Amino acid sequence: MNRREFLTLSSITAAFTAATGAQEKTSGKAGKVDDDTAVSYITETEKKIRLVGDYDVCVLGGSCTGVFAAVRAAQSGARVALVEKQNAFGGVATSGLVNVWHSLQDTEGKQTIIGGLTKEIIDRLQNIGAATGKSHYILNTEELKIELDKLVMEHHVTPFLHTFYAAACMEGSRVKAVFIENKDGRQAIRAKVFVDATGDGDLARDAGIPFNIRDGLQPPTTCAKISSLPKGFAGLVAKYRNEFGLVEDRGWGGPIPGAPNGMQMCAYTHVFNTVASDARQLTAAEIEGRRQIRATMDIARKYGGDENKPFLGSLASYIGIRETRSFKANYVLTEKDVLYGKRFPDAIANGSYHVDVHDPVKGGFIFKNLNGTTVTVAPGGTTNGRWREATTENPTFYQIPFSTMVNGRVDNVIMAGRMISTDRGAFGGIRVMVNLNQVGEAAGVAAALSVSENKTVSNIDIQNLRGQLSKLGAVII
Numbered sequence: 001m002n003r004r005e006f007l008t009l010s011s012i013t014a015a016f017t018a019a020t021g022a023q024e025k026t027s028g029k030a031g032k033v034d035d036d037t038a039v040s041y042i043t044e045t046e047k048k049i050r051l052v053g054d055y056d057v058c059v060l061g062g063s064c065t066g067v068f069a070a071v072r073a074a075q076s077g078a079r080v081a082l083v084e085k086q087n088a089f090g091g092v093a094t095s096g097l098v099n100v101w102h103s104l105q106d107t108e109g110k111q112t113i114i115g116g117l118t119k120e121i122i123d124r125l126q127n128i129g130a131a132t133g134k135s136h137y138i139l140n141t142e143e144l145k146i147e148l149d150k151l152v153m154e155h156h157v158t159p160f161l162h163t164f165y166a167a168a169c170m171e172g173s174r175v176k177a178v179f180i181e182n183k184d185g186r187q188a189i190r191a192k193v194f195v196d197a198t199g200d201g202d203l204a205r206d207a208g209i210p211f212n213i214r215d216g217l218q219p220p221t222t223c224a225k226i227s228s229l230p231k232g233f234a235g236l237v238a239k240y241r242n243e244f245g246l247v248e249d250r251g252w253g254g255p256i257p258g259a260p261n262g263m264q265m266c267a268y269t270h271v272f273n274t275v276a277s278d279a280r281q282l283t284a285a286e287i288e289g290r291r292q293i294r295a296t297m298d299i300a301r302k303y304g305g306d307e308n309k310p311f312l313g314s315l316a317s318y319i320g321i322r323e324t325r326s327f328k329a330n331y332v333l334t335e336k337d338v339l340y341g342k343r344f345p346d347a348i349a350n351g352s353y354h355v356d357v358h359d360p361v362k363g364g365f366i367f368k369n370l371n372g373t374t375v376t377v378a379p380g381g382t383t384n385g386r387w388r389e390a391t392t393e394n395p396t397f398y399q400i401p402f403s404t405m406v407n408g409r410v411d412n413v414i415m416a417g418r419m420i421s422t423d424r425g426a427f428g429g430i431r432v433m434v435n436l437n438q439v440g441e442a443a444g445v446a447a448a449l450s451v452s453e454n455k456t457v458s459n460i461d462i463q464n465l466r467g468q469l470s471k472l473g474a475v476i477i
């Protein structure tokens with residue numbers, strides 16, 4: 001197969017555009033189509049939507065961030081609904097196959113800075129042999145799915161799986177209800193406070209919280225579980241990538257606890273130039289991501305020797321999305337805040353994972369550490385350097401303030417997950433799961449407090465929030 005035979009990302013996008021254009025015109029026969037410009041519209045007939053629930057707190061998106069938000073809200077006395085579009089909870093960790101949780105300690109390994117539900121889930125998984133590690137944890141994320149189900153049910157959260165958040169019903173500066181779609185059609189859920197844990201911030205966007213999509217987004221990756229890989233697989237991919245239509249890049253792979261035949265979690269490629277919150281680009285990226293997995297396996301088949309023929313155990317249910325919309329909250333966390341370990345009176349999370357930015361064009365990644373060093377992992381190799389002069393007074397962890405999760409314009413929406421308000425560098429650090437898990441827990445407690453204190457989410461009592469989180473087992477510093 002040569003390069004010309006591959007579907008390019010742009011050709012897939014173009015095919016999609018043509019297809020959806022045709023579909024709109026077809027369905028237009030049954031309704032009013034406004035077709036006088038290049039873009040066509042159809043007016044949806046007004047109809048009554050069934051209300052399927054009235055809750056204190058409704059969490060949209062059921063990654064660990066969303067599940068932890070829902071559980072903490074329930075433990076704080078709220079009646080909670082949790083809406084997830086996939087068939088399982090866990091987001092990128094489960095449906096995306098990403099199975100690494102980083103350290104719960106500061107950078108020197110001396111102080112525990114993360115506890116709460118992250119620690120509880122690690123303990124539960126370790127009890128059944130489904131997690132390994134002490135300061136860097138590797139999870140069997142299929143088992144994580146089951147553990148998250150249990151957590152949700154134990155805390156009497158009402159789950160809605162296979163359910164997509166579709167739109168918001170606004171009343172002034174409040175979200176009154178959300179419209180959801182599932183096998184029963186379009187329905188509505190009413191709640192006093194909403195937590196947006198959709199990653200992309202779908203509700204935050206509809207509620208009118210301003211956002212931007214940065215230039216040079218970190219590219220997405222389709223992950224796979226592959227067994228019987230030849231030794232030096234990464235090197236083979238690097239050497240033969242051109243022959244199989246893969247551009248210059250660097251990725252990684254790692255073990256899965258207890259998996260047979262050396263099965264690995266593989267994240268060796270990227271789909272560059274993708275805005276994954278754009279439906280057309282997301283479709284194209286899914287197809288391209290899977291093609292890339294096949295290409296890496298073809299390399300292993302051709303050049304990996306006869307004794308080891310790779311076996312594709314599973315493909316991620318969806319492409320792993322690193323970065324899309326970044327929202328503007330009451331505070332924007334900066335790279336400087338992270339790298340210099342700034343302390344905040346409204347801190348709700350602590351992190352020690354370095355700033356890690358995947359190169360949007362060339363592949364590879366750059367790490368900036370809190371001790372002033374940098375590591376650049378590029379297609380050609382790894383180099384070490386410094387981003388600032390050496391000093392003896394290095395911070396050993398950084399903090400995430402609650403003010404990065406709420407915007408005073410909208411009274412009852414809390415953002416939790418990778419959409420919170422950061423610059424590009426800060427995002428590179430806070431985006432990992434052990435950090436966002438804490439953001440989820442804080443969102444849940446804050447949502448319950450907003451209900452019980454009868455205050456907007458920007459005006460809740462922060463000391464109450466920090467105190468309640470601490471009582472529930474979070475490490476609050």
Ligand SMILES: Cc1cc2nc3c(=O)[nH]c(=O)nc-3n(C[C@H](O)[C@H](O)[C@H](O)COP(=O)(O)OP(=O)(O)OC[C@H]3O[C@@H](n4cnc5c(N)ncnc54)[C@H](O)[C@@H]3O)c2cc1C
Pocket residue numbers: 060061062063064065066083084085086089090091092093096098099100101102163164165166197198199200202220221222223267319320321322416417418419431432433434436
């Ligand atoms: C390939 C890859 C490798 C990574 N490696 C690591 C790593 O090794 N360690 C680490 O800690 N982090 C890693 N990260 C980063 C980390 O996984 C993500 O930043 C983090 O999972 C984001 O969490 P989230 O809760 O914001 O979003 P997500 O995990 O994306 O969760 C969003 C959830 O919302 C649901 N959802 C979205 N839209 C809707 C909707 N409209 N209606 C209903 N549900 C919806 C989704 O299905 C999903 O369950 C990696 C990321 C990628 C992509």
